Amino acid sequence: MQVQNSQSCDIDTIFEFYDLAIAHQKKVFNKHWQGFSLELVSQEVSENRQYKILVDGVVACVFAVTFNDKLIWGNRDRDSIYIHRIVTHPNFRGYAFVKEIIKWAKGYASKHAIKYIRMDTWADNEKLLHYYTSCGFNYVGLVTLTETEGLPKHYEGISLSLFEIEL
Template identity: 80%
Template sequence: MQIQVINSQISDIETIFQFYDMAIAHQKKVFNKHWQGFSRSLVETEIAENRQYKILVNGEVACIFAVTFEDKLIWGDQDVDSIYIHRIVTHPGFRGYSFVKEIIKWAKAFAPLNGIKYIRMDTWADNEKLLAYYTGCGFDYVGVVTMQETEGLPKHYEGISLSLFEIKV
């Protein structure tokens, strides 16, 4: 089995939005919160800036995720020298492949080449299942932040509390 983490291309945009639709449907089944959708321009910008990724398994898109290098609205004064991982979506046919661990492995290789000291993530503060999963993947739990300012963030960030996670590289 060959696993590759590579940049998404503009030709992947329909696949990316299909993955988001699958994720939202799954979130509605297993949790009391879900993403509210994402703008096409956001994803196009991420692709153009090489911040949208896909994981291929034997050449087939199995997972997608996005990164950013600044997340001040969520991390405040702690927003330094970090890569922030967002919107990880695994195709239902590939659940159980531990893609978060693959993303961590990729980010640990990416970090020293780009002056990055932390790999960081967030999720809804009351999502106990994901909290346990992320710490089980090697993230340290940092604490909870309640969102005050959300302008520029996707709609699902409005009025929520987030659990924060990091790995020091």
Template identity: 80%
Template sequence: MQIQVLNSLPTDIDTIFQFYDMAVAHQKKVFNKHWQGFSLELVHTEVAENRQYKILVDGVVACVFAVTFNDKLIWADRDHDSIYIHRIVTHPEYRGYSFVKEIIKWAKEFAIANGIKYIRMDTWADNEKLLEYYTSCGFDFVGVVTMEQTKGLPKHYEGISLSLFEIIV
């Protein structure tokens, strides 16, 4: 089995949105919150800026995720020297492949090559299952933030609290 982490291409955008639709359907089944959709412009920008990624298993897209290098509204004064991982979606046929660990491995290499000190991510503060999973993957829980300013963030950030996680590279 060959696993590759590659930049997404403009031709992957339909696949990315299919993955987001699968994620929302899954979130609705297993949790009381779900994503509220993402703009096509956002994803186009991420692809153009090489911040949207795909994980291939034997040449087939099995997972997608996005990154950013600033996240001031969520991380406030701690927003520096970081790569932030967002919107990890695994195709249902590939659940159990530990793609978060693959993403961490990739992110550590990226961080070292680019002088980045932290790998960070967030999730809903009351999603116990994900909180346990992210810490089991090597993230440290570093606190909870309640979102007050969300302009520019996807709609699902409105009026929520987030658990924050990081790995020091």
């Protein structure tokens, strides 16, 4: 298993994964992502903030990171790596990629003086809330977004549960 930066040649694969995730979200939950812009994903790739996990050379999971998330985290937005849009290909479910991403993020954080690994999800997604805490995240609160300009469309009018690992 390897975590690598995604390259521009991976963009079609990333969007295929997003489409698979949206279809899955529609089956198992009452909310789903509203899609993402090519500009956003291209920028993440060019800034080395879009990643892939390879299993035997095959892309099995994708995720993105950012280092500021003020609209979601407010005055706590500091010294953090924020993990977003984790998508596992259906053929690789059960590989515990969130735990692998946490290991990777801990290594990244130690090299870059980062104190927190953070994530968010819909406040009413009980299954994910339990899963993230079982992976080592601490639940640190709820936020209702009032300003969403610059965030993907699915953030409009929602409440989020916030999670972090303090390093």
